Structures are given as C-alpha cells and as structure tokens.
Amino acid sequence: MDLKFKQIQLQYQGYLNTPLLWKTHEVFGLKQLELNKQDHLVFNEMIPDNLRLGKRVERFVTAELEKNKHIHVLLENIQIQNEKLTIGELDCILKRDETPIHLEIIYKFYLYDPNLGSTEIEHWIGPNRNDNLLKKLTKLKNKQLPLLHNIYTKPHLDTLNLKAESIWQRVYFKAQLFIPYHANTIDFRLLNKDCLKGFYIPFSEVEQFATCKFYIPNKIDWLIEVQTQIDWLPYNQFLEKITVLINKKTAPLCWVKFPKGAVQKFFVVWWD
Known part of the structure; x- marks a missing residue:
C-alpha cells in the first residue's frame, strides 16, 4: 500500500x-x-x-x-x-x-x-x-x-x-x-468520558519522563491512534525538538512509550 x-x-x-x-x-x-x-x-x-x-x-x-x-x-x-x-x-x-x-x-x-x-x-x-x-x-x-x-x-x-x-x-x-x-x-456529567485520549504536562516537568521514548506527529496526524512501529526518539532528542516549539508558545501533541511498553498521547504545554 x-x-x-x-x-x-x-x-x-x-x-x-x-x-x-x-x-x-x-x-x-x-x-x-x-x-x-x-x-x-x-x-x-x-x-x-x-x-x-x-x-x-x-x-x-x-x-x-x-x-x-x-x-x-x-x-x-x-x-x-x-x-x-x-x-x-x-x-x-x-x-x-x-x-x-x-x-x-x-x-x-x-x-x-x-x-x-x-x-x-x-x-x-x-x-x-x-x-x-x-x-x-x-x-x-x-x-x-x-x-x-x-x-x-x-x-x-x-x-x-x-x-x-x-x-x-x-x-x-x-x-x-x-x-x-x-x-x-x-x-464528566455532561461530556463523554470516552473522549479522554491522554494527559498533558507543563514543559517544566517533562524531565520525569527521561527514561521514555517519544514521537512528535505532524498536526494532520494528531487524529491517528498511537502507532508502535515508528522511529521513537530518545529523551534528549525529544527535548531538543520540543524546546524549539515551546519557545514559540506552541503546545505539541506527542506520543510517549514508557519503559514497560505502554504508549499514550500527551501534550506538552508552555503554560503552567
């Protein structure tokens, strides 16, 4: 395909x-x-x-x-x-x-x-x-x-x-x-809890994920469910890329792969 x-x-x-x-x-x-x-x-x-x-x-x-x-x-x-x-x-x-x-x-x-x-x-x-x-x-x-x-x-x-x-x-x-x-x-009294897709975290706190791997999809791929067969970034490369975005006051949607293999979507935000 x-x-x-x-x-x-x-x-x-x-x-x-x-x-x-x-x-x-x-x-x-x-x-x-x-x-x-x-x-x-x-x-x-x-x-x-x-x-x-x-x-x-x-x-x-x-x-x-x-x-x-x-x-x-x-x-x-x-x-x-x-x-x-x-x-x-x-x-x-x-x-x-x-x-x-x-x-x-x-x-x-x-x-x-x-x-x-x-x-x-x-x-x-x-x-x-x-x-x-x-x-x-x-x-x-x-x-x-x-x-x-x-x-x-x-x-x-x-x-x-x-x-x-x-x-x-x-x-x-x-x-x-x-x-x-x-x-x-x-x-969740009015809204649909099934819409929950992940979490967000301030840029100042991303260091706690230093042992994880990451992926930063293009905006048109924000729709996509997390894929596992991709080129995951180590923490230092991820940090370098998101620092540029955060300095522009842009909150990127990212994917994280935890050490035990669990994956999830999350946003890194420039505001606290």
Whole structure:
C-alpha cells in the first residue's frame, strides 16, 4: 500500500474512532447527529499534503455520511453572502431518510484546566489557551446555527425546495480530551468520558519522563491512534525538538512509550 494512502487511512480511522463530545442529551441546547457505527469504512480519495486538519476532517465526515444508506448530502460549505460581503458559512445540509438537517461539523482537542472557570464546560481549553469549549458552544448557538434563518440563506434553501423552519439543526462535535498528568477524578456529567485520549504536562516537568521514548506527529496526524512501529526518539532528542516549539508558545501533541511498553498521547504545554 502506498505510504501516503496508508497515512490517510490511519487519519480516517482515527477520526472514525473519535467519539462524540456528548450523546443523547443536549448541551447548550445543541443536539448531536448520532450515527450507527459502520465497520470497515475505507477512505478512497487522495488529499493534498497541505490540507489543514479542520478541512481534512470535513472530507472525512462527508465520506462517512455518503456511506450511510439513510443519509443523502444535499449541499456542503455553503457561503452565505450579501452581494460581495460574506456573512458566514453553513457546513452541510443533508436528508436523513426524509428529514432535512442543517449540520455543523466540529473536531477539537481540549485540555482540562481545573483553575479555569467553575463549571464542567468552562474547564476545557485549547492546547495554546486561545480557544475554549465555552466559546465554541456559544458561537455555535448564537452565530452558526441561526445563520440557517438568515434572509440571505433563503435562496440556497429555495434551490432545494426547503424552508428553514422545516429543517432540523444538529452538530457533529467530536473531540479528543486530555487531563493533567496524575489528575484526580475529573467530573464528566455532561461530556463523554470516552473522549479522554491522554494527559498533558507543563514543559517544566517533562524531565520525569527521561527514561521514555517519544514521537512528535505532524498536526494532520494528531487524529491517528498511537502507532508502535515508528522511529521513537530518545529523551534528549525529544527535548531538543520540543524546546524549539515551546519557545514559540506552541503546545505539541506527542506520543510517549514508557519503559514497560505502554504508549499514550500527551501534550506538552508552555503554560503552567
């Protein structure tokens, strides 16, 4: 199998294996599109190397939806414009059986900061602290989903013979979650504990892993489950590489192989 094709398959499988951030109930009034798991899905497209992670995930979502016999994708990436001014974008309009659905797609990596906020939702933050779960949910609820009912969206719906008020709204929000190394029990009342993929640690504390081996995947490979047949880095080489990233205030996702062979994903963060 071509190496590039194999890498894309690993990304696709990692995406498929990532659970929804919550299930069955609503969070912030937002309902998830819940799909039955399909086995043995293969991604048959080639993807440009420079296609960033978010757009890559959108391709994977489309591929998954198209393999579902109950779903028919009608429109994707719909630019809503007032003359030359772009107001926003709808990710997807589809039909599930006979029900039209407006779907917004989100894939995130969040770290649990017990010192941030006071609620379960407020504790989850992006690796570089420049985004957070509360901000994303607020944007979905107040900006992205209401766009369906905007006057400038109507012409797109007209082409499908659909009216905004007859369209259900759902999100497809997947996430990988990371908690502090050796953290006490984390509260999972709203969110899906199955999204836990590893831990994070401040750069100042990585020395405790001096006997481990490491790998630093490219960002598009953050989706991938930890692989064992790779060129693991010894601690001194790993430290050299992440020092450069940390000095740029970038928190890398890494893989660690412990002396007894256990492997795990983790973030090294520049903040304490």
